[in-house]
Amino acid sequence: MKKIILLLFSAILFQNACLADSGVSFVYINGSNNNDAKMRNWFLDGVQKLHPVMKRKFEKNKQIKKVFMDKEHYRINKEPVIFFWGDKSQRDLEFVHSQLDLTKAFSPTIAYEVRSVLASYLHDAIWVQKQHNMLPILDELNDVVKTEASKGNKTILYGYSAGSFITYEYMFNKLPYINLENLFNTINVSSNMRQFVKEHPLDNTCISALSKAEVGIVSQSGHLVFRNVDDSLEDSYLKLKEATKTACAPADSLKGVVNFASPLVLFYSDLADPEYELNYYNKLMMKYIIEKGLFFITVNYREDPLGFPSTRNLTIDEMEKLADIEIKDPKGFIYDNSSVWSKRPCFVAHTAYWSTKRTFSNAVVKAFANGYRLQYDKEFQEKVLKSNKKKIKYEML
Template sequence: MKKILGIILGLIILQNVCFAQTNVSFVYINGSNNNDAKMRNWYINGVGKLHPVMKKKFEKNKEIKKVFSDKPQYKINDNPVIFFWGDKSKKDLEFVQEQLDITKAFSPTIAYKVRSMLTAYLHDAIWVQKTHNMLPILDDLNETVKQEAEKGNKVVLYGYSAGTFITYEYLFNKLPYINPKDLFNVIDVSDDVKNFVKTHPIENTCISALSKARIGMVSDSGHLVLKQVEDNALEQNYLKLQEATQTACAPTDALSGVVNFASPLVLFYSDLADSDYELTYYNRLMLKYIIENGLFFITVNYREDPLGFPSSKNLTIAEMEKLANIKIENPKGFVYDNSSVWSKRSVLFAHTSYWSARKTFANAVVKAFSNGYRLQYDPKFQQKVLDNHKKKIKFEMI
């Protein structure tokens, strides 16, 4: 009898191993002009139509299977997760619209309509960039990611339009890419504090945890501003960093990657290209973390989308190391841009056509994933791309 029970138990365990799967949740983050009921429903309905198409395309791709799991089976959850922040800016937008209405009495009709259009499209994008508006949204998003992680799900963030600002800020503020010992060696603190940190090592942390532990925060100018306290108080705050990391940072291994689309990110964050901007230092660490921890960062834009800006050139890891002056060890992730997708939509409607042209968009995302992965980890494909780049440069020089 015991032998029979043992065989049955063994078969059950074997079945669970064979059919073990990684579940993945797609979290969709809205963009500008989604703060009234009509536009909110438009966004949610669009995601509802897009998600099944995206899920089907993802689950068939062999490169995606390699990244999500070393097992042949993984499953994207049937229901999309909607992270909606448009309602948070509604009160401020209503105030702007009230002021706009005052101008209706004395402005030319065309000027009034242009102001109205700019207000509708740009207000939320500007509003969400302000630190006091952005940080609570990032905390809410982190709670969503934690909830998915508690269910055993990995997460892919989809940022639409101004939602790309949130995905970028989430990675910047919530990923644990900061080594506290290294950080305290480069910031302006006393040797006593540096020695204290050296003798009390803790795990990697994130920008948000530094603020939560009352150590310091990153200012709008891109500098880490320390709390003005005595060394003893700074050391005590440092000891709180371990707990702050658990509550304020992204949960370990929960995030698989980011897909940004209809992205004006470069337009609004162009100061990151300034080599004197201190945030560039933290962005280098973030890039290193993304590549070394197997995350992906994809940007997909339609060619006809006037607000879709390429995020970067598609570089090999060796080129990234040289350009960013970093050393990437045991790379597993990648960054890739595919902003040359034909939507076959008018320039006027391309920015809102990612839902209606969903098959085209889903194909473009999967292609970006496949090409981005192969560019780094398929030597033949990489060489082919590099050769094409050389030919293009030679042609442009003629």
């Protein structure tokens, strides 16, 4: 009897030890102009100073505890996870600067300096948007998320500046929000192919897996292009089971995204075009985020000239009407807080998030609390809606 009790006690201790090992990892992603050793060290130093403050603010906030830290085994990991991609664009940027040097002989000094600054800040943002540059970065980031998941950790992605492009593209390409039967009922395939999909059901998949299994690819023009020969499409469809495991984010691994100093809207303004085909998949992604209990937060300083609001703060009812989708059993939220005072001049505000770590951390926590309450605290929601109506009425005067 004693042996049985000891075995049971050992099993409980082992289970608790496993639970204690699980937690939440903050993954910090760099932005533009972080190519050389000096700027890389600036980014790494900023993360090391910011992370302890961000961790402490998250742990103290009652709303955050209520949402996903209410279990003893849920803790924020002490060490930040760094995802650095700046070195990948260094060779191309050096080429741009070598071409700029040719203009020194005939260009006014001020014009040359302005070109140099623009090249340093804008090059990476443009470079990383190109599909052949972005996709390998997303695969590497997915490996990081998988590694954390294998340790029992959830991940929260922090995308700084052009790093916000990577967090958005990661969610768009790697989250398994695509129901295959619904997809094949939507796209232009034969009735035989639709029947084949119905008879061979598979779990939800992601955009990256569709490409990996050679079912379809996202074209440069923003269209999802599919194979249209039934035999080859059937073979590719059956490859999706393995492709989903390797190419998509592990189930429930991503907890949320925090974008900051984000010019996402400036570089992805085509998302406002109703004729842009990928908007259909963006709606599915948004539905997935909210139904699966993820959060998508944007925080920008008012003085930051490159910090663009990502969205109006809408209730779920408003989202459903605007996007013409049905959201079932909502648990997550999307929220923008771009009205934060940094108390820094506009010409340094874009890089001030690291030095104003308490202000920034407070803004992230406030965005989380208000974003959650806007959807799930009816009293708070009514106050916000009334306030919005007053603002609209004032603006119409």
